[in-house]
Amino acid sequence: MAFNYQTLKKLTNAAVITDEVKTADIGNSEVKTGKIGNNQVTAAKIGTGAVGLNTNTTTGTLPTNKGGSGITSIGSSGQMLRTNSSGNGLEWTANFGIVRQVAYTGSTTWYRQSGTRYIHVQCMAGGGGGGGHGESGGAGGYSEEIINVNSISNVYCTIGGGGGGTYYAGGAGNGGSSSFGPYLSAGGGYGANRNNQHSGGVSGSGSGGNLNIHCGGGGSHHQSHGPGGHSYWGGNTAAGHPQGGNFSHNHQQHSAPGSGGTGGYFSGFRGANGRNGMIVITEYR
Numbered sequence: 001m002a003f004n005y006q007t008l009k010k011l012t013n014a015a016v017i018t019d020e021v022k023t024a025d026i027g028n029s030e031v032k033t034g035k036i037g038n039n040q041v042t043a044a045k046i047g048t049g050a051v052g053l054n055t056n057t058t059t060g061t062l063p064t065n066k067g068g069s070g071i072t073s074i075g076s077s078g079q080m081l082r083t084n085s086s087g088n089g090l091e092w093t094a095n096f097g098i099v100r101q102v103a104y105t106g107s108t109t110w111y112r113q114s115g116t117r118y119i120h121v122q123c124m125a126g127g128g129g130g131g132g133h134g135e136s137g138g139a140g141g142y143s144e145e146i147i148n149v150n151s152i153s154n155v156y157c158t159i160g161g162g163g164g165g166t167y168y169a170g171g172a173g174n175g176g177s178s179s180f181g182p183y184l185s186a187g188g189g190y191g192a193n194r195n196n197q198h199s200g201g202v203s204g205s206g207s208g209g210n211l212n213i214h215c216g217g218g219g220s221h222h223q224s225h226g227p228g229g230h231s232y233w234g235g236n237t238a239a240g241h242p243q244g245g246n247f248s249h250n251h252q253q254h255s256a257p258g259s260g261g262t263g264g265y266f267s268g269f270r271g272a273n274g275r276n277g278m279i280v281i282t283e284y285r
Contacts, residue, residue: 064090078115099283104157105257105276110180111154115285120146122280123186123209124232126160126175128201128218130248130261130271131192132168134226134239136200136218137260137274138189140175142232143206143213145184155181162274163191163201165249168267175204175258178277184208189229189260189274192218201260203229218260228260228272237262237272248272 064070069081075092084091099116112119125140140160160176175188187204195202200218219226228236234256240247248262252272255262261272 095285097285099285101280101282104159104279104281107157107159109154109156110281112149112152113283116283117148117150118146118284119149120144120282120284121180121184121209122232122282123178123180123184123206124258124277124279125178125186125188125204125206126162126277127229127231127236127258127260127274128175128189128191128194129163129165129172129274130218130226130228130263131166131172132264132267132269132271133198133221134219134263134265135168135172135192135198135221136226136228136236136263136271137163137165137172137175137191138201138203138217139215139229139231139236139260140178140189140258140274140277141186141204141206141213142211142215142258143184143186143209144211145180145209147183155183157181157279159279160186160188160277162276163188163261165252165261165264165271165273166192167264167270172201172261172271173274174201175260175274176277177204178279180279180281184212186212186277188277189215189218189258191274192261192263192271198222200226200263201229203260215258216260219263226263228255228262228274231256231258231260231275233257233278234259236260236275239263240265240269242266242269246270 078095079092122144128137130136158179160178163173166172171193172191179185186206190201198221203214206212216229236259237255249270257278261274263271
């Protein structure tokens, strides 16, 4: 039987018996895009599981407005996917967040960890020592700074010691300075009686950082419970009573880094040592 080509072109879906056109009846690559009308292949025409993204050939990139990422790369190890600066797409970027946090209470060298880009350095100096009759030491100074360490591999950290406490005679010891290399530093607090007779010690100050401050000063003469200066990290040791002997001096470790030493009760009681300084470094990717 002969077929007229023009007649075949007019063949419609209604003229084809259901399930009579099999896959085997269609040559490879014979159904072209141009042969399929717009919106003619609907979900009802596709069998369940017929299209497998991991086995069938797919091309192009699914845009974000269709539920995709709009990008073809899977990125590198440790990267995160984020919205770009224009707000119109996604992009891979370096991971963010804290790498680690370290606290140094003795002089040492800090070494940059792999992946660290910025560090937040908090530098606290040592506190001044307390004397007798409630005369107390000042806290160390405080400084902090955020530093880009892309080109820095290590920095030496100097931690200032606390000034020695004394009885009611002369001046108590001054606290030592702390520093993070050449970048920032903090001066130690003064010991009792160092700035003026019968007076508490004045606090040190920070320098070189984004933030540089004094902390608390020490209590003066005639305060039988004279407090040492409070540091950035907290308060001083407890004040004592004659029944407890050299109570403040004996419990001087129960105080915050960089705080000033609390004074002894009267002239026969020894003031607490000032506390050592501390440097805290928080590292960020």
